[in-house]
Amino acid sequence: MIEGSRPDQLAQVENSIRDFTDAEVAASESQRRLDLAKQAVLDEVARLRDEAESDRDPSLIAVLRHVYWQQRGISSRALAEAARMHVNEMLVAIGxxxxxxxxxxxxxxxxxxxxxxxxxxxxxxxxxxxxxxxxxxxxxxxESAGYWLRVRFINEAAVSAPARDWHAATALVLAYPPLSLRVQPGSAHDLQDGIWLAWENARTIRDRLIAAVAAGDDLFECPAKETQLLVETALRMAGWDTARTRDLLDPITSESAHGLLTRLNICRKTAVEAARQRAAQLFPDASETGADGS
Structure with a gap:
């Protein structure tokens, strides 16, 4: 008897273990019968293939078609091997x-x-x-012969703002590497939310700032698409921990994160709107130019 247990408790445990053991035996027997039945089907397919003049024999193909589409418990690879065919060959044959x-x-x-x-x-x-x-x-x-040309033109529109704002925005993003968010590069979460992409985007902008020795009120330009991702990510990061955000910005600026990011976003919108109008003139839709291209 288990030390400290009452007889009725031990009996309940023994009954549960007995039921579990019986279920395991039943499951093993069922699995054995399933394996035997599956092998019997494959043996019949192999027999048909031996009797057939070719792997396109109508009787063989009819059986393969039925088993493949109706009996998912039999793998396509095992079925194809029984018919001495590659899986792709079998799929072409059965249609x-x-x-x-x-x-x-x-x-x-x-x-x-x-x-x-x-x-x-x-x-x-x-x-x-x-x-x-x-x-x-x-x-x-x-309908949209110039669509991608317009998209590229707009995405590459130069957004000009003080280097101070760019340094602040990149600092907010780079302070929280994606690994701390349990996001792996290339994962479904990464592809959906772009967290890893946003972090790499911020690092690229930061590296260009350093290379240009841009600081303070120096004007620095960045493509509109990169700017949008930077601002959206920085706004999200800034809201996580206000104290941490202030610590990050103090060496750069006394302005609030929301204020400088809003200004940076306004600069982006202004550049995008100007680029959109210019792109419409440079790359009109095919429907707008007429059949003769005029």
Missing amino acids: PAPSGIACATCGTGLLRTSRSWKPSRRHAGPPLCPDCEAQKREANSR
């Missing part, structure tokens, strides 16, 4: 299956090409068939 999803544009039923297939959803849009997807891409390209 796609209906997905139950219709194209949002033409209504054509989409086909699954593999078990892991998912409908194409470019830019989080509705599912489209390959033809409609291609037509959509072509239409978007025609």
Whole structure:
């Protein structure tokens, strides 16, 4: 008897352990039966392949198609090996299956090409068939021939502000490296929130400030896209710990973090608006220029 336990307590423990042991035995027996049944299916596939004149025999392909699409407990690799085929060869031979999803544009039923297939959803849009997807891409390209040129022109617009503001903003971001936020570079969190990207962005700007020996009221320029990421990240960092924020800014400026970041953001918006107007003149839509390009 377990020391300090009552007989009724020990009995309850023994009953629980007995139930657990019985369940383990049942699970093992079920798994053994499952493995045997799975192997029986694979043996039948191998027999059909031996009797078939080629790996495109209709009877063999019909069985492969049924097992692949309807019996997910049998892996595609094991099934292909039983038929003496590569997985890709088998998928080509058995063909796609209906997905139950219709194209949002033409209504054509989409086909699954593999078990892991998912409908194409470019830019989080509705599912489209390959033809409609291609037509959509072509239409978007025609409608906005100069779109990416305008985007690049605006992103590269020079934002000019005192070096003091840039030093303050980068200090706020670099004081909190992403590892302290438990964000790994390249992870889903990193890609969604851009924390690692924002930290690297701030370090790049800081390095350019140092290389230019820019300080105090010296005007320093930075691309609009980099400025936006810097300001957004710095504002978030500044709100975490006001005391820490003040400690970081005191060697640089007596101004509040919110005040200098707001001014930096206004400079960015002014530069972006001017660049947007200029880009519209330099890179108009194809629809705006007319068929003859005039």
